[in-house]
Amino acid sequence: MAESVHEVPTAREVRAEIRDWRRGRAELRWGEVLSDGYIALFCIVMIGAMGGNVVLTLRRLADDSCTGSCTEVRAATPWLVALAVALLALGLARLLGPVFSPPAANAWLLSSPVDRGALLRPGWARTSALAVALAVLVLLAPAALGGFSLTEGGVFLVAGGATALACVGIAALSQVHESRVARWLTWLVAAALWLLLSLSATQGAGAVPEVSLATGVAVAVLLVAVAAALFWRARAAMAGVSRRVLGYTAHLSPSLSGALSSVDLGLMYDVLLARRWGRGARVRPRTGGPLGWPALVHRDLIRAARSPQPFVLLAALVLVPYAAAEAGAGRAVVLVTTLLGLLGGPAMCSGLRVVVRTQSLARMLPLRRQTLLLAHLAVPGSALLLFSLATIPTLLPTHPSTEAANLAIACALSSVAATTRWVTGKPPNYAAPMVSTPAGGVPTGVFGSLARGFDVWAFTALPMMFGTGGMMLSSVISIGVISYLVSDSAA
Amino acid sequence: MADALLTVRGITRRFGDRTILSGVDLDVAAGEAVGVVGPNGSGKSTLLRCIVGADEADDGEATLAGRVLDEKLPEIRRDLAVVMDDLDFFPDLSVVEHLDLVARAHAQPDAEEVVNVVIGEVGLMEVSGQLPSTLSSGQRRRLALASAFVRPRRLLVLDEPEARLDVDGVAWLGSKLLAEKAAGRAVLLVSHDPALVERVCDRVVRLGPDAGDG
Numbered sequence: 001m002a003e004s005v006h007e008v009p010t011a012r013e014v015r016a017e018i019r020d021w022r023r024g025r026a027e028l029r030w031g032e033v034l035s036d037g038y039i040a041l042f043c044i045v046m047i048g049a050m051g052g053n054v055v056l057t058l059r060r061l062a063d064d065s066c067t068g069s070c071t072e073v074r075a076a077t078p079w080l081v082a083l084a085v086a087l088l089a090l091g092l093a094r095l096l097g098p099v100f101s102p103p104a105a106n107a108w109l110l111s112s113p114v115d116r117g118a119l120l121r122p123g124w125a126r127t128s129a130l131a132v133a134l135a136v137l138v139l140l141a142p143a144a145l146g147g148f149s150l151t152e153g154g155v156f157l158v159a160g161g162a163t164a165l166a167c168v169g170i171a172a173l174s175q176v177h178e179s180r181v182a183r184w185l186t187w188l189v190a191a192a193l194w195l196l197l198s199l200s201a202t203q204g205a206g207a208v209p210e211v212s213l214a215t216g217v218a219v220a221v222l223l224v225a226v227a228a229a230l231f232w233r234a235r236a237a238m239a240g241v242s243r244r245v246l247g248y249t250a251h252l253s254p255s256l257s258g259a260l261s262s263v264d265l266g267l268m269y270d271v272l273l274a275r276r277w278g279r280g281a282r283v284r285p286r287t288g289g290p291l292g293w294p295a296l297v298h299r300d301l302i303r304a305a306r307s308p309q310p311f312v313l314l315a316a317l318v319l320v321p322y323a324a325a326e327a328g329a330g331r332a333v334v335l336v337t338t339l340l341g342l343l344g345g346p347a348m349c350s351g352l353r354v355v356v357r358t359q360s361l362a363r364m365l366p367l368r369r370q371t372l373l374l375a376h377l378a379v380p381g382s383a384l385l386l387f388s389l390a391t392i393p394t395l396l397p398t399h400p401s402t403e404a405a406n407l408a409i410a411c412a413l414s415s416v417a418a419t420t421r422w423v424t425g426k427p428p429n430y431a432a433p434m435v436s437t438p439a440g441g442v443p444t445g446v447f448g449s450l451a452r453g454f455d456v457w458a459f460t461a462l463p464m465m466f467g468t469g470g471m472m473l474s475s476v477i478s479i480g481v482i483s484y485l486v487s488d489s490a491a
Numbered sequence: 492m493a494d495a496l497l498t499v500r501g502i503t504r505r506f507g508d509r510t511i512l513s514g515v516d517l518d519v520a521a522g523e524a525v526g527v528v529g530p531n532g533s534g535k536s537t538l539l540r541c542i543v544g545a546d547e548a549d550d551g552e553a554t555l556a557g558r559v560l561d562e563k564l565p566e567i568r569r570d571l572a573v574v575m576d577d578l579d580f581f582p583d584l585s586v587v588e589h590l591d592l593v594a595r596a597h598a599q600p601d602a603e604e605v606v607n608v609v610i611g612e613v614g615l616m617e618v619s620g621q622l623p624s625t626l627s628s629g630q631r632r633r634l635a636l637a638s639a640f641v642r643p644r645r646l647l648v649l650d651e652p653e654a655r656l657d658v659d660g661v662a663w664l665g666s667k668l669l670a671e672k673a674a675g676r677a678v679l680l681v682s683h684d685p686a687l688v689e690r691v692c693d694r695v696v697r698l699g700p701d702a703g704d705g
Contacts, residue, residue, distance in 0.1 A: 277582035278624040285620045287591040287603060295595035303583055350583060358579040359545065363562060364638055365596045366569040488563055 011118030014109065055144045062145060066328070073327040076200045076208045078139070078146035082160050083193040085135050089164040090186045093171035095272075096253055098127050099234075099241055103250045110243050117239030124172065124238060128165055128231055135164030155216045162223035169230025175245060176237045194316055201322030263446045266425050270357060273350055276307075293367055296375035300351050304379055310347035311383055317344055318390045325394040331465045333394045334411055338461040341384050341415025342422065342453055348383055349423045352376035356424050373424070373486040381416045388412035403471075407464060410471045413478035414460035420485045422453030456481055496521045496677045497560075497646055501551035502541050504534065511537050514551065517679075517696060521645065524668060524678035526692035528685075533699030535681040536576065539650050542679070543573045555646060569597065572639035575650045580623035586610070586634055587619040590641045597642040605641050612663065613637045629655045640667065646677045653684045665690045 009017075028036075066074050092098075099120060101110060110116055139160040143153040167185070174182035199208060211219070252275055259267035283306060289298035304311055317340045324336040346353075355362050355372055362372060388411040395404035428449065434441035460478045463470035484490055495518035504512040511534040519525045527535050540546035542553045544562030553560040555567055562568060580589060590610060594602035610616055613633040623631060632655045639647060647668075653661045661684065668678055668691045682688050688695060 274582050274624065277622055282620045282625070283583075283585050283622060285585045285587045287587055287606070289591075289595060291595050291598040291600070291602070293596070295592055298595075299581075299584065299588070299592055302588070307583065351581065354579075354581050360573075360575060360579045361581070363543065363545070363568065363573055364593055364642075366565045367596065368565055369563065371565075491563075 008113045011115050014114055014119070015122070051141075055141045059144050059147075063147070069326050070328045072208075073200050073323060074145065074147060075210075076196060078142040078148070078156060079208060080193065080196055080200065081139060081142035082156075082163065083189060083196060085138050085160060086163050086167050087186065087189045087193060089131055089135060089167040090171055090182060090189060093127075093131070093168045094175075094182055094186065095249075096256075097175060097246075097249045098131075098168050098172050099124060099175055099238060099246070100249045100253055101246050102254060106243060106246050106250045110246065115239065116241065117236075120238040120241065121235055124235060128168060131164045131168045132161040136161045152213060152216065155213070155220045159216070159220040159223050162220065162227040165227040166223065166230050169227060169234045172234035173230065173237060176234070176241045178245060190316075194319070197316075197319040197323060201319045201326055262428050262443075263449050264427050265449060265452070266353070266357075266423075267427060269346060269353060269423075273353065293371050293375045296351070296365075296367075296372070297378045300376060300379035303351060304348070304383075307350075310344065314340075314344040314348070314383060314387050318387060321391045321394045325397070331398050333391070333398075334407065334464045335461050337388060337391045337394070337408075337411045338414045338418070338457055338464075341387060341411065342418040342457050344387070345380060345384055345415055345419030346422050346453075348380035349376070349419060352380070352420075353423050369488050369491055370486045373420075377416065377420065377482075377486070380419065381412075384415045384419070385409070385412040388415065403468065407471055410464055410475045410478070411461075413475050413482075414457065414464070417460055417478040417481040417485075418453045418457040420482055421456040424485050424490070425449060425452045494521075495519060497542075497553065497555055497679060499538075499542060499551070499553045502538060502548045502553070503550040504537050504541055504546070505549050512541070512548075512698075515696075515698075519646070519677045519679050521677050522672050522675045523694070524672050524680060524692045526688040526695040527679070527681045527698060528683070528688060528695055529698035530700075535698055536650050538698065539575065539648055539679070539681055543571065543575070543648055545575065569643065570645040571648065572642060572644035572646070573648045574635050574639050574652055575648075576654070580631070580634070582622065582624060585620050585622055586615050586626070589623070589634065590637055593638045594641040599642060602641075609637045609640045612640075612667070614660070614663075629657060629660065632656060633660065636664070644676060646679065647671060648679045650681045651683060652680070653682060653687050661687060 062074060101120060101123065105119070109119055136157050139157055143156045146156075148156055167189075170185055171182040174180065196208070252271065255271045256268055259265070259271060286302050289295055320340055321333050321337045325333050329336060352373060355365075355376060362369070365372060367375070388408040389405075391411070392401075392404050392408050395407050399407055426445070428443035428446045430443055432443060434443050456478075460474045460481070463474040463477070497517070497519040499515060499517035502512050502515040502517075503510070515534075515538055517525065517527075517538075527538060529535050537546060541548040541551075542560065544560065555570060558564075558567065560567055560571075562571070581592075584592065587606065587610060590606045591602060594606055599605055610619055613636060615630060615633055615637065618626060618630060623634065626634065632652075636649075636652055639649075652664055656664060665687055668680070671678055672691075672693075678691065680688065680692060
């Protein structure tokens, strides 16, 4: 019997068929789609107008009041943010792929003889467009605050968008070819950012060279050309990517999307933590140490030695309060210090997060919840205390030395309290009564989870701006919050 | 029968209109092993979860050595070693570091020696430096069991400990539980393996349609 020969469908045909299935299961009517679109557009315009108004007001204030070193720091701000955006683009791209396919597509489609590159290219185009759009959006504010003219701002945004695209392109090529280029570039950009931050924090921001419009245009054109070349090279390389490489990140995006859809930032943290340690197969075991609860502190020290990145990052961030002080933030420096403590703190609390989330682990250990959690707070708390103490010189212009030292300790307490609040947060309770919203039933704790940690930060950081009494009040609130969060009643 | 170490009286658990456990009584003495058997959904794991405090019973209570079993109390956790189905580990600690941490947190004086013996018994020596995410499901089960044996304990509560173990692993588990009994410790065991239950347990409690002591 002659064997029948079937022609392999094209990627376009496969996508058309999938689209057809999805449309067949569509539950929304056109009227509902239009209504949702209108509401989304209205929200974007309204939030954009509010944000634009804030930025323009800040620009007017800066134009009127910024003099001396403040002007230098202000001029350096767009470059600082541009480097930070490049770093973020590289970091996120390396984390999420940036070339990725959903697990189902990875299992069912990429194993078929359909052209793999053609299946992946639409996703790559979407990722690239998203990177450029987000970069431009983030850079709008520093472009306006940096004192650029309209033309200069436009050139800056084009260059910034192209840089983000170039970074994502390099990350994609590194992923496909399994090279370390993107990793090295990440370190290079981080070093450049740190150097520029150092200049801003040490009255050296004037050393940032002024760029003429012609040079700026030339650099922007060059960046656009490089970004376009990288985009096309990555696009062409898609066909050669292996399923193994795609498998590294296949489950990450759906997991993060799931956590984001329930606004559960703690779950996102858990997903990223599991991924971080899921990649390393073996470590050099370290045993021994003290008995009882100090054994937990000892394990946290081992964790810090094994994965020092969060501590190094916190140490590097110490420059930011100095830059803020240089820009004339005055008493508001404490807000910057404590906010950085909150942003850098959770990454150091992986041990605390695991015992809070995992009851079976807590059951194994013969310790009260209070002892268990406080033991896991010892190392990150000490790091936050050292971080705050290192910012004492930023407080000296506005406070006597003893008061500045006390204020730094109050800053550390505030950071520890806000971090503990963030890390010990509970997931949304879908079993409890929900709030009816246009998006359907929503658990009551969902929206509050976005503010988790920041609420404690606001309550404890703001009073510190109002003298010794405020500092005392802040310390009392911080200690009270920590005591409650580690107690049995908060379990 | 000797004085009971674990006493369970009138444990009742309902999920909505459905009563899973209705007034379950149970005693386990030191040096005794009691098996809990029954079909899927008969409430075996629920009973253990209520006893160890992972779930809250609607009625009834459990006591350990005369003290109400409240798993929040360190004194209770010191005596009670639990291996349930929820196998969770620190993602950044290796196999041997997990066991060493559990032993040291329990202030086990000869922690290093005990960990070395147990890790050899459960057959995890070769993977002692590996992180939990890289272990097979059977190796993860062995690690969970090992965590119960590296620490001081008076009562072992095990929920289907034979699950995911190979034939040699189940044979080792049976010998280990017999040794636990011989050392004067109490064992409460939920299992679907009749051979393991018959080998280890002095008494069997049946849940479900054929409920009763055997």
